[in-house]
Amino acid sequence: MSMKETFERLKDRGEGALISYIMGGDPRPDLTPKIAEALIEGGVDILELGIPFSDPIADGPTIQAANLRALKSGTTPVRVLEIANQIKGYHNIPVVILTYYNIIFRIGLENFFDKAKKSKVDGIIVPDLPVEEAQDYKFIANKHGIDTIFLASPSTSIVRLKKIIEYTSGFLYIVSLFGVTGARKTLKRSTIRLIEKIIPYIKGKTPLAVGFGISQPYQVRSIIEAGADGAIVGSAFVEIIQKNEYDEDNMLNSIRNYANELKKATILEGE
Amino acid sequence: MKEFTKYPIDGKYGKYGGRFMPETLMSAVLDLEKAYLKLKNDQVFKKELDYYLSEYAGRPTSLYFAKNLSKKVGGAKIYLKREDLLHGGAHKINNTLGQALMAKKMRKNRVIAETGAGQHGVATAMACAVLGLKAEIYMGKEDIERQKLNVFRMNLLGAEVHPVGSGSKTLKDAINEALRDWVANVKTTYYLIGSVVGPHPYPMIVRDFQSVIGKEIKSQIMEKENRLPDALIACVGGGSNAMGTFYPFLDDHNVKLYGVEAGGHGIESGAHAASLCAGDEGILHGMLTYLLQDEHGQISTTHSISAGLDYPGVGPEHSFLKTMDRAKYVSMTDDKAVKAFIELSKTEGIIPALEPSHSLAYAIELAENMKKDDLIVVTLSGRGDKDVQVVADYLK
Ligand SMILES: Cc1ncc(COP(=O)(O)O)c(C=O)c1O
Numbered sequence: 001m002s003m004k005e006t007f008e009r010l011k012d013r014g015e016g017a018l019i020s021y022i023m024g025g026d027p028r029p030d031l032t033p034k035i036a037e038a039l040i041e042g043g044v045d046i047l048e049l050g051i052p053f054s055d056p057i058a059d060g061p062t063i064q065a066a067n068l069r070a071l072k073s074g075t076t077p078v079r080v081l082e083i084a085n086q087i088k089g090y091h092n093i094p095v096v097i098l099t100y101y102n103i104i105f106r107i108g109l110e111n112f113f114d115k116a117k118k119s120k121v122d123g124i125i126v127p128d129l130p131v132e133e134a135q136d137y138k139f140i141a142n143k144h145g146i147d148t149i150f151l152a153s154p155s156t157s158i159v160r161l162k163k164i165i166e167y168t169s170g171f172l173y174i175v176s177l178f179g180v181t182g183a184r185k186t187l188k189r190s191t192i193r194l195i196e197k198i199i200p201y202i203k204g205k206t207p208l209a210v211g212f213g214i215s216q217p218y219q220v221r222s223i224i225e226a227g228a229d230g231a232i233v234g235s236a237f238v239e240i241i242q243k244n245e246y247d248e249d250n251m252l253n254s255i256r257n258y259a260n261e262l263k264k265a266t267i268l269e270g271e
Numbered sequence: 272m273k274e275f276t277k278y279p280i281d282g283k284y285g286k287y288g289g290r291f292m293p294e295t296l297m298s299a300v301l302d303l304e305k306a307y308l309k310l311k312n313d314q315v316f317k318k319e320l321d322y323y324l325s326e327y328a329g330r331p332t333s334l335y336f337a338k339n340l341s342k343k344v345g346g347a348k349i350y351l352k353r354e355d356l357l358h359g360g361a362h363k364i365n366n367t368l369g370q371a372l373m374a375k376k377m378r379k380n381r382v383i384a385e386t387g388a389g390q391h392g393v394a395t396a397m398a399c400a401v402l403g404l405k406a407e408i409y410m411g412k413e414d415i416e417r418q419k420l421n422v423f424r425m426n427l428l429g430a431e432v433h434p435v436g437s438g439s440k441t442l443k444d445a446i447n448e449a450l451r452d453w454v455a456n457v458k459t460t461y462y463l464i465g466s467v468v469g470p471h472p473y474p475m476i477v478r479d480f481q482s483v484i485g486k487e488i489k490s491q492i493m494e495k496e497n498r499l500p501d502a503l504i505a506c507v508g509g510g511s512n513a514m515g516t517f518y519p520f521l522d523d524h525n526v527k528l529y530g531v532e533a534g535g536h537g538i539e540s541g542a543h544a545a546s547l548c549a550g551d552e553g554i555l556h557g558m559l560t561y562l563l564q565d566e567h568g569q570i571s572t573t574h575s576i577s578a579g580l581d582y583p584g585v586g587p588e589h590s591f592l593k594t595m596d597r598a599k600y601v602s603m604t605d606d607k608a609v610k611a612f613i614e615l616s617k618t619e620g621i622i623p624a625l626e627p628s629h630s631l632a633y634a635i636e637l638a639e640n641m642k643k644d645d646l647i648v649v650t651l652s653g654r655g656d657k658d659v660q661v662v663a664d665y666l667k
Contacts, residue, residue: 054438054570064437076567077567102553102554102562103568127293128557130290133290155299156297175295178295178456
């Protein structure tokens with residue numbers, strides 16, 4: 001199913017999308033497809049898969065550590081794309097690759113998108129690539145029919161927001177707060193206000209999903225109630241992986257159960 | 272050429288530079304650019320900066336003819352631009368005074384900075400102390416080990432030092448951590464970057480503030496020799512003292528420009544920090560530039576005896592000057608740097624920092640093969656008090 005269909009189908013059912021983020025190759029490349037399967041069984045609608053980078057400036061300690069574990073286990077960018085392909089072979093859900101721009105630049109834009117296309121990747125997120133630097137990237141992604149997901153943040157001006165909405169496809173990624181990734185226990189009122197501020201500009205164009213700091217079911221519910229089409233949860237899953245690094249069964253069970261709890265929070269009707 | 276890079280459109284020097292930043296920081300770098308363009312031509316700001324540079328930091332610094340060294344080498348005349356005489360002991364204060372004044376004008380009372388050798392941290396702490404700003408400095412744990420004296424100095428000057436334990440625990444990781452702090456606190460915090468690196472407008476701002484070095488060299492050498500030098504030599508970590516030295520001479524095509532990178536144990540060994548000599552293009556810390564990285568784009572850990580040169584990237588304008596063939600970049604090993612460190616101490620009674628000891632090492636090689644009345648200017652970017660322990664350990 002394409003990203004567009006996924007969001008449309010969920011909308012019809014009165015649900016928000018649960019989008020999970022894990023690092024490819026964390027703690028080992030052979031475990032990633034199993035973790036993905038547990039997430040999907042738990043109810044995840046869209047899967048984000050990270051390609052590890054040595055210098056992840058937008059990430060807090062939890063995901064920094066995941067980058068390191070993945071690099072230690074020998075995970076290369078091409079390996080993560082192969083994992084994506086493997087997952088797509090079994091599961092009919094959108095898979096999005098998240099990585100820093102040097103990884104893509106190093107492989108070369110054409111080459112990277114060729115490989116991503118062959119691996120049936122649906123979209124790409126690059127947290128250190130603002131629209132100002134994204135012309136070639138966007139052009140080549142379009143040519144390959146791969147979505148480019150751009151980010152908007154609390155500091156984004158309306159002028160920039162309009163440009164970002166033009167560039168983004170698949171969905172718009174709203175950064176919920178000033179800061180790096182990492183689970184937070186609370187949800188700031190400003191996050192809700194940010195969603196409400198952005199909605200009028202994007203309604204009817206592209207779905208919007210909110211990430212950074214989202215780890216609890218009640219946060220997911222509040223975001224969806226505020227009108228977001230999806231909630232992105234990363235560090236909470238990565239923490240489960242980290243805690244159970246040497247206990248595969250417990251890791252997969254915990255992931256499946258937690259995904260299930262979060263998924264329930266995206267369902268607004270019929271409660 | 273100077274006109275072309277004076278105000279780089281979209282922060283691009285040729286294809287290098289740019290603003291590869293998380294969206295949360297984009298408005299901050301755009302605001303910074305606006306603020307700088309306004310202040311740059313503000314007479315009050317200029318006057319204030321000039322005041323601090325001369326009365327507080329000790330500008331102008333002398334252009335000293337190293338007679339004994341020149342005689343011993345037996346080639347060109349070697350002049351030293353004495354940035355080691357500045358307050359704090361390095362060229363870093365030229366930039367920190369300028370940017371700290373900007374922070375004040377922009378009403379950001381909290382200043383964060385990264386530091387490698389600790390020299391930029393110390394210079395930031397000084398500028399913040401004198402201007403009444405709060406300074407917090409990120410420093411890799413490994414650098415804290417090898418530059419303990421500077422950690423103590425920063426604390427004395429009222430700055431808080433945050434040890435960075437991620438990655439290679441050196442300068443690159445300190446920049447990562449400073450950027451993470453900035454993302455979280457961008458509304459109240461000024462990020463005072465220490466070299467001609469990072470997203471636009473930083474490489475331009477730091478170059479402009481450091482260009483006082485090259486401007487003074489130009490008028491001083493005219494006064495002493497009544498002509499421009501044949502060669503300028505400066506060490507390149509991020510590249511700020513080199514850019515400041517080179518920039519006023521970019522259009523003087525008879526003046527050869529040499530940037531000296533850290534050769535560590537030698538380029539072949541892989542243990543070095545010579546991004547321009549041995550790296551490839553890539554994107555780190557907001558800029559497209561030459562980087563040391565592996566085949567997959569993971570940034571390499573670097574090695575240099577001098578913490579201030581131990582960085583896997585380089586300022587984008589240097590990448591541009593290299594590609595345009597306007598400047599030549601070479602590398603000198605730890606060994607040669609230490610030899611030059613000792614040589615200058617003995618011949619001239621000047622203990623240089625290990626960073627410009629790399630430039631001196633190259634100057635000695637270059638001067639040998641030049642004519643007696645040829646002129647070389649070496650930017651002595653800092654003094655070596657901070658390095659005596661490191662050198663003593665190295666010689667053991
Ligand atoms: C004395 C001295 N020279 C040079 C450098 C390298 O920096 P840059 O290349 O920006 O001049 C440093 C950095 O700490 C330094 O302390």
